[in-house]
Amino acid sequence: MHTVKRWFSHSLPAQALVLFVLGLGFGAVFRRDDHPALWAVQSLLYTAVIIGVVAYQRRRTSRATGARPGTVDDLSRRIRHREVPEDPEERALMGRLVEDQLGKMERGSRWLPYWLGLMGLIAVGMLVLGATTGSLAFPVVFAVGVIAFCCGVLWMHKRTMGLLHHMRSALRDRV
Known part of the structure; x- marks a missing residue:
């Protein structure tokens, strides 16, 4: 489980896939009368916007610290666990x-x-x-x-x- 969590926190494509599937599921539940292609297009749009914002924030934090995004993720985990x-x-x-x-x-x-x-x-x-x-x-x-x-x-x-x-x-x- 630890490796899955680590992989998910480091991988933007994995996060994008989960967001897309969740958006598709919400579209199916709340917009039953619409065409499934519309669910997919809306989910893709929402996913692209969210992943774009996350990528921008990751790059901004990486520049501020001078470390790679993966290293920043590891350091954030160590901060949460109060590890110096x-x-x-x-x-x-x-x-x-x-x-x-x-x-x-x-x-x-x-x-x-x-x-x-x-x-x-x-x-x-x-x-x-x-x-x-x-x-x-x-x-x-x-x-x-x-x-x-x-x-x-x-x-x-x-x-x-x-x-x-x-x-x-x-x-x-x-x-």
């Missing part, structure tokens, strides 16, 4: 990766309250629309989903920031 490398060169790469990720997270932190507030306004708007039309089932489920999603985003943000700060201090202590 013994090799000084790997430590330097990991330090650059941690600083790059912390910079991205801190820049994103400025806009996080606004995005979460906007999502809350959308949920409240859905509840108001549901109350005025008399159908509250979907708006309540939607509002609960939005609240759960926002709580998950906040939890993940706090957890990731704590992990990155821990790794920054662990890397500085080892130098």
Whole structure:
């Protein structure tokens, strides 16, 4: 299982294949009346956009750290497991990766309250629309989903920031 996970995290074609199949499945489930060729075209389009964004992010991170994308993936896994490398060169790469990720997270932190507030306004708007039309089932489920999603985003943000700060201090202590 470890080799499959590693292969999947390093291989953009494998990720593209899974995204395409998932998109095709969602098209089949939610767009039953449409032609199957339309499902395939939409799934291909969504897959191309997502893989393009992922490839751009991987290349950007590789340039920032000075390492290959596979090495960046391995270092990210070691960061998640709080493993500090013994090799000084790997430590330097990991330090650059941690600083790059912390910079991205801190820049994103400025806009996080606004995005979460906007999502809350959308949920409240859905509840108001549901109350005025008399159908509250979907708006309540939607509002609960939005609240759960926002709580998950906040939890993940706090957890990731704590992990990155821990790794920054662990890397500085080892130098």
